[in-house]
Amino acid sequence: MDSERATCVSCGRAYPAGRQRCGCGEPLWLETDASEYDWPSDDTTGMWRFADLLPVDPPTGLGAGVGGTPLVRTERLDAYAGCRLSVKDETRNPTGSFKDRGSAVGVAAVAERGDQWVGTVSHGNMGMSVAAHAASVGLDCLVFVPEDIPAERHSLIAQYDPELVTVRGSYGRLYEATVDSPLPVEFVNSDSPLRVAGQKTVAFEILEGFAPDAPDAIALPVSSGGNASAVWKALREARTAGLIDDIPRLYLVQAAACDPVATAYRGGADSVTPVEAGDTIAYSIANADPPSGTRALAAVRDTDGAVVSVTDDEIRDAMSVLSSRAGLCVEAASATALAGVRALSASGEVRPDERVVLVATGTGFKEGTGRATDVVSSSIDVDSFESAVRDRIEGS
Amino acid sequence: MDSERATCVSCGRAYPAGRQRCGCGEPLWLETDASEYDWPSDDTTGMWRFADLLPVDPPTGLGAGVGGTPLVRTERLDAYAGCRLSVKDETRNPTGSFKDRGSAVGVAAVAERGDQWVGTVSHGNMGMSVAAHAASVGLDCLVFVPEDIPAERHSLIAQYDPELVTVRGSYGRLYEATVDSPLPVEFVNSDSPLRVAGQKTVAFEILEGFAPDAPDAIALPVSSGGNASAVWKALREARTAGLIDDIPRLYLVQAAACDPVATAYRGGADSVTPVEAGDTIAYSIANADPPSGTRALAAVRDTDGAVVSVTDDEIRDAMSVLSSRAGLCVEAASATALAGVRALSASGEVRPDERVVLVATGTGFKEGTGRATDVVSSSIDVDSFESAVRDRIEGS
Numbered sequence: 001m002d003s004e005r006a007t008c009v010s011c012g013r014a015y016p017a018g019r020q021r022c023g024c025g026e027p028l029w030l031e032t033d034a035s036e037y038d039w040p041s042d043d044t045t046g047m048w049r050f051a052d053l054l055p056v057d058p059p060t061g062l063g064a065g066v067g068g069t070p071l072v073r074t075e076r077l078d079a080y081a082g083c084r085l086s087v088k089d090e091t092r093n094p095t096g097s098f099k100d101r102g103s104a105v106g107v108a109a110v111a112e113r114g115d116q117w118v119g120t121v122s123h124g125n126m127g128m129s130v131a132a133h134a135a136s137v138g139l140d141c142l143v144f145v146p147e148d149i150p151a152e153r154h155s156l157i158a159q160y161d162p163e164l165v166t167v168r169g170s171y172g173r174l175y176e177a178t179v180d181s182p183l184p185v186e187f188v189n190s191d192s193p194l195r196v197a198g199q200k201t202v203a204f205e206i207l208e209g210f211a212p213d214a215p216d217a218i219a220l221p222v223s224s225g226g227n228a229s230a231v232w233k234a235l236r237e238a239r240t241a242g243l244i245d246d247i248p249r250l251y252l253v254q255a256a257a258c259d260p261v262a263t264a265y266r267g268g269a270d271s272v273t274p275v276e277a278g279d280t281i282a283y284s285i286a287n288a289d290p291p292s293g294t295r296a297l298a299a300v301r302d303t304d305g306a307v308v309s310v311t312d313d314e315i316r317d318a319m320s321v322l323s324s325r326a327g328l329c330v331e332a333a334s335a336t337a338l339a340g341v342r343a344l345s346a347s348g349e350v351r352p353d354e355r356v357v358l359v360a361t362g363t364g365f366k367e368g369t370g371r372a373t374d375v376v377s378s379s380i381d382v383d384s385f386e387s388a389v390r391d392r393i394e395g396s
Numbered sequence: 397m398d399s400e401r402a403t404c405v406s407c408g409r410a411y412p413a414g415r416q417r418c419g420c421g422e423p424l425w426l427e428t429d430a431s432e433y434d435w436p437s438d439d440t441t442g443m444w445r446f447a448d449l450l451p452v453d454p455p456t457g458l459g460a461g462v463g464g465t466p467l468v469r470t471e472r473l474d475a476y477a478g479c480r481l482s483v484k485d486e487t488r489n490p491t492g493s494f495k496d497r498g499s500a501v502g503v504a505a506v507a508e509r510g511d512q513w514v515g516t517v518s519h520g521n522m523g524m525s526v527a528a529h530a531a532s533v534g535l536d537c538l539v540f541v542p543e544d545i546p547a548e549r550h551s552l553i554a555q556y557d558p559e560l561v562t563v564r565g566s567y568g569r570l571y572e573a574t575v576d577s578p579l580p581v582e583f584v585n586s587d588s589p590l591r592v593a594g595q596k597t598v599a600f601e602i603l604e605g606f607a608p609d610a611p612d613a614i615a616l617p618v619s620s621g622g623n624a625s626a627v628w629k630a631l632r633e634a635r636t637a638g639l640i641d642d643i644p645r646l647y648l649v650q651a652a653a654c655d656p657v658a659t660a661y662r663g664g665a666d667s668v669t670p671v672e673a674g675d676t677i678a679y680s681i682a683n684a685d686p687p688s689g690t691r692a693l694a695a696v697r698d699t700d701g702a703v704v705s706v707t708d709d710e711i712r713d714a715m716s717v718l719s720s721r722a723g724l725c726v727e728a729a730s731a732t733a734l735a736g737v738r739a740l741s742a743s744g745e746v747r748p749d750e751r752v753v754l755v756a757t758g759t760g761f762k763e764g765t766g767r768a769t770d771v772v773s774s775s776i777d778v779d780s781f782e783s784a785v786r787d788r789i790e791g792s
Contacts, residue, residue: 070461132723158771169778327528375554382565
């Protein structure tokens with residue numbers, strides 16, 4: 001595949017592959033020539049089904065089994081969502097989040113070059129993911145985390161045996177220090193070109209699931225803007241290849257307490273500027289200064305979508321509805337997308353007959369302790385089992 | 397499919413489908429005529445690829461996306477395991493465990509009949525699984541748990557909104573109260589015929605992954621014996637269908653603190669009798685009186701396999717190796733299987749050139765709080781980032 005160039009979608013400049021940032025300050029992505037591309041005719045499953053559009057060959061180890069996640073039609077959520085909803089269940093990846101797609105490509109690229117070190121700057125999911133993929137192929141891994149994340153997340157990352165380093169000081173400055181750094185470490189951060197290349201496969205899987213039609217819209221949470229960029233890149237490539245006629249609208253959702261992209265969208269701005277962040281249960285997406293925020297904004301404008309923000313109460317409610325009506329246990333950041341679709345339907349932006357795909361980005365299993373524990377319906381003695389069951393059935 | 401009869405593999409008696417226990421006391425399973433069966437020629441993915449061997453039609457909801465889990469060749473574990481190891485990653489099911497295969501069939505059967513109530517008796521994973529599948533199709537669900545499980549597990553189950561009832565008294569008696577009960581509730585317990593039918597799909601996926609060859613052995617943890625029975629049933633059906641010539645050896649592994657099946661195997665007994673159980677970190681498989689233990693023992697004898705038990709220290713070590721060398725985060729019960737394979741290799745039972753498949757039954761993500769938290773390699777200030785990275789690379 002032609003991925004020898006990294007380009008800036010904002011100013012149009014091109015660089016040799018490997019560079020992460022444009023001279024204009026915007027993030028680069030890897031150029032992909034999709035003009036001759038068609039749906040694969042073989043029966044390869046998972047993200048490597050789309051290997052012809054990726055900058056690396058299919059790897060061994062954990063990366064071989066990434067993607068191919070279920071696209072579940074969730075009729076029981078339609079009334080709540082206000083549309084015909086499907087869920088792309090990214091919780092089903094090896095480390096429980098969408099991050100595995102990008103980590104698989106980043107780690108495979110380092111292994112292909114014969115290099116030894118991979119790294120990332122993360123609050124949790126990405127650190128776990130990069131460390132797990134590195135462990136499975138024997139690469140060394142550096143994970144830098146802010147010093148204020150909970151110790152429980154340390155242990156989830158540390159099980160994969162990376163060098164786990166806590167960092168005092170600005171997270172934004174730490175991120176910048178890793179971008180195009182002279183160090184002999186490939187930092188596969190949230191919007192690095194290799195990660196964006198891997199993440200785009202989720203959109204190809206969604207589109208193939210609907211082919212020859214296409215969904216009306218795709219909704220996802222937005223943090224750094226890297227994943228939104230990846231989905232947009234896939235939609236552009238699919239349009240270039242002639243796989244879709246109309247591009248689905250891209251809806252991005254943020255937590256109201258930390259919503260720089262939504263703020264820029266509401267204000268009609270062309271670029272995203274940092275905000276003062278408050279606390280939110282959707283901590284995975286609480287990025288006050290998103291490095292690909294402006295590109296995410298461009299994605300929304302190009303696809304005729306929107307950016308909305310939702311309150312923590314709305315997020316909690318959506319999380320509860322996802323588990324109790326669809327059997328899906330997701331983290332708060334993922335439930336944000338459902339709360340956003342509900343808001344967009346309430347405002348008339350999304351219509352009841354439209355087909356919307358919600359990307360469930362990460363599992364809620366890692367956050368067991370954050371859930372309510374006062375949840376037992378009742379307590380019985382084993383001797384009263386049968387009458388207890390009859391009471392419950394008759395009382396329901 | 398012909399699943400109108402439930403049969404006893406021990407004494408050979410047959411009953412109408414729906415009955416769970418034989419008059420001889422042993423569990424029944426659903427008769428399957430596999431004599432004309434061949435590998436599917438279509439591209440259906442997941443467990444419903446084998447729908448022709450199942451007693452229900454493919455369902456909607458969460459059940460539609462069960463199975464089709466990766467079979468990962470884990471070369472970096474070969475030295476530790478003492479053989480050529482692959483991992484069948486059942487953590488990738490919707491609720492993070494192998495239980496989803498059986499729950500999908502049980503819940504689909506209730507929905508097909510137009511009934512409303514499904515139930516289970518569980519320490520955790522099975523309760524979550526049955527409740528999640530019921531939620532996704534709008535069935536009512538009863539989950540009975542022993543009163544001494546941690547409150548954190550209550551919350552993981554309760555998110556799917558079942559009637560969650562704690563029970564004082566003997567867990568064994570509770571289980572027996574649900575078997576062939578007159579109540580209008582389908583109890584999809586660990587060795588119910590519907591569950592066993594669903595669980596067998598994991599073995600068909602493993603066999604198809606190796607076709608036209610077959611692995612030399614399959615290793616899994618054993619608790620009630622229901623899952624071991626399901627794998628054995630699949631191997632028998634595959635042999636009947638002519639899909640394999642030699643049946644893989646079935647290795648079952650228990651925690652030493654609670655190992656009734658291993659005790660019976662070591663003693664040369666034909667049936668399993670209850671043991672006094674001690675504590676183990678592999679609590680998911682700590683069943684002192686396994687209802688399908690005798691059938692599991694027959695499976696091992698029929699396939700020329702073995703049952704072994706391993707210590708908690710060996711389990712902890714295997715769990716750490718799975719994450720740090722394969723990127724797999726599993727619960728202690730799953731790591732037990734790797735510790736068992738290592739022991740079997742050390743004793744010469746498994747040879748270095750043999751191909752062994754380990755079934756990783758459940759994710760470790762639900763148990764985050766059980767892991768060590770004193771795991772940070774070091775702490776730095778963001779201003780010293782570059783020199784800190786160089787120090788780590790040079791010191792490695």
